[in-house]
Amino acid sequence: MTDRIRLIQGDITTLDADAIVNAANNELIPGGGVCGAIFRAAGPALKEACKQVGYCATGHAVLTSGGNLRARYVIHAVGPVWEGGQNKEEQLLAGAYRNSLKLASVHQLQSVVFPNISTGIYGYPKEQAARVAIRTVQEFLEQHEFPRQVIFCCFDEENLNIYRTQLGL
Ligand code: AR6
Secondary structure, three states, rough: OOOEEEEEEHHHHHHOOEEEEEEOOOOOOOOOHHHHHHHHHHHHHHHHHHHHOOOOOOOEEEEEEOOOOOOOOOEEEOOOOOOOOOOHHHHHHHHHHHHHHHHHHOOOOOOEEEOOOOOOOOOOOOHHHHHHHHHHHHHHHHHHOOOOOOEOOOOOOOHHHHHHHHHHH
């Protein structure tokens, strides 16, 4: 494993990083899960910034300021809803990670923290999602100088154990 990837367990809204990634919806409005928590912690500035952007397609990502968060930016990545695996879910999930990393690269960010996109309300099987996330991040980091560091932030124990195993930790 590259030393540019780290694994932690916790609440992403409390973290100090250049950017935290939001598991967002297409409309970029506060929902439940990690998205709801990020909007609550960031305050009204984030809502306003998202309103300005308006929309993000599934598999893509947009960057806004971080409002009251310790993180400077929020990257809103829209993962797919799991529909059984035959509806381009893998491609779309990889896209959500890759397009987030592209934004981090363009903005020359040092550190980016990802939650386990799509594995909550959107129902993506956790082992499969972790495989896609890790592979996409590893491939991107091999080819790009920025972000210097990618942190996977797991909230639940199940995801943490899956990432531990898959990252060989
Ligand atoms: N910090 C880090 N991870 C968290 C936190 C937190 N504070 N809270 C939950 N998670 P989900 P999705 C984990 O449902 O599946 C929203 O309504 C959680 O354990 O937040 O991509 C959006 O607006 C899970 O592993 O996102 C969308 O409509 C992971 O975050 C929709 O849900 C993702 O779970 C997106 O669904």
